[in-house]
């Protein structure tokens with residue numbers, strides 16, 4: 001049970017101090033209790049906390065919207081919708097594309113996680129959601145296989161695109177498709193990174209068919225991958241970008257859906273949320289984006305990520321459990337296997353490694369069936385990250401000794 005936090009550290013109810021390499025589940029990109037975020041929020045609390053953002057403007061909402069328009073890929077007019085979470089950002093994208101196209105159908109990917117509300121869950125392929133227990137889901141969603149370079153089944157991006165094309169006119173009603181949604185790098189699945197030519201090919205397919213291209217950057221966005229948005233690694237411009245999690249640095253809930261203005265063309269009242277883009281969250285988000293820029297945190301994520309990836313690759317060489325190491329920026333994953341040749345998921349060993357790390361004062365998160373995600377605050381010191389990786393290696397050796 002957590003009671004206090006600062007920088008990369010969190011204290012539990014027994015007074016133990018833990019080094020958090022998960023950023024409080026990928027939210028605290030600026031670390032715990034950043035003094036600048038606290039100051040911004042304190043000042044706002046004394047001025048105004050709520051009026052009626054759905055029907056009137058707040059200056060902070062406008063400023064944040066302008067900043068988001070600026071930093072998201074694509075130099076064209078955009079509209080921004082504010083909600084309170086990642087799932088709400090995805091719901092807004094889902095409703096927006098149905099409104100704009102008047103078409104019902106969506107294409108999403110196996111292994112994807114877009115949130116736990118009905119629309120977002122119906123768009124998700126992640127088995128952890130236990131979709132079958134909540135049936136019936138929102139209809140008109142087709143899940144297609146995500147290209148996973150480590151576990152397959154596709155050997156190339158073209159095979160994946162062919163797989164989509166082959167389903168058109170069969171179980172995917174081509175002319176009824178409104179949009180394709182994807183996490184550029186699948187988060188909950190354990191940072192699965194598709195091949196470098198995948199998104200250009202997928203975007204081309206979307207353009208050919210007149211489908212809207214939505215990226216869910218809720219876990220990957222805002223500098224974490226060493227680019228402002230992970231989709232920039234593929235040099236592809238999406239029509240809609242969803243952000244949440246780290247946007248207000250964990251100070252207050254917020255989500256945003258940033259869309260090409262031609263696509264987000266709904267009438268006032270078509271969609272809204274009482275607390276969406278609340279003032280406290282907006283000022284924290286604005287201050288956070290200033291920190292990101294002034295402290296060059298995107299570049300920093302890239303550089304520290306390279307160092308960490310190299311270190312994890314060295315660990316892989318000496319380890320019989322690590323089957324794959326992957327990452328971009330400070331978005332890193334270690335995939336554990338029972339056998340490097342068969343790649344069988346080392347489920348029990350992964351649980352042991354999370355536990356051994358925790359026993360040594362280190363927080364890392366699960367991802368997929370047998371991976372571990374490492375995603376520290378972008379403000380982490382080089383030495384702190386090295387220390388975290390030392391502890392991780394020690395825990396790994398202990399698990400290998402016990403198995």
Ligand SMILES: Cc1ncc(COP(=O)(O)O)c(C=O)c1O
Pocket residue numbers: 085086087088090113114115116183187188216217218219220244245
């Ligand atoms: C990629 C992605 N999309 C959507 C969500 C849902 O966000 P929230 O929990 O804020 O609704 C998450 C949360 O983990 C996520 O990782």
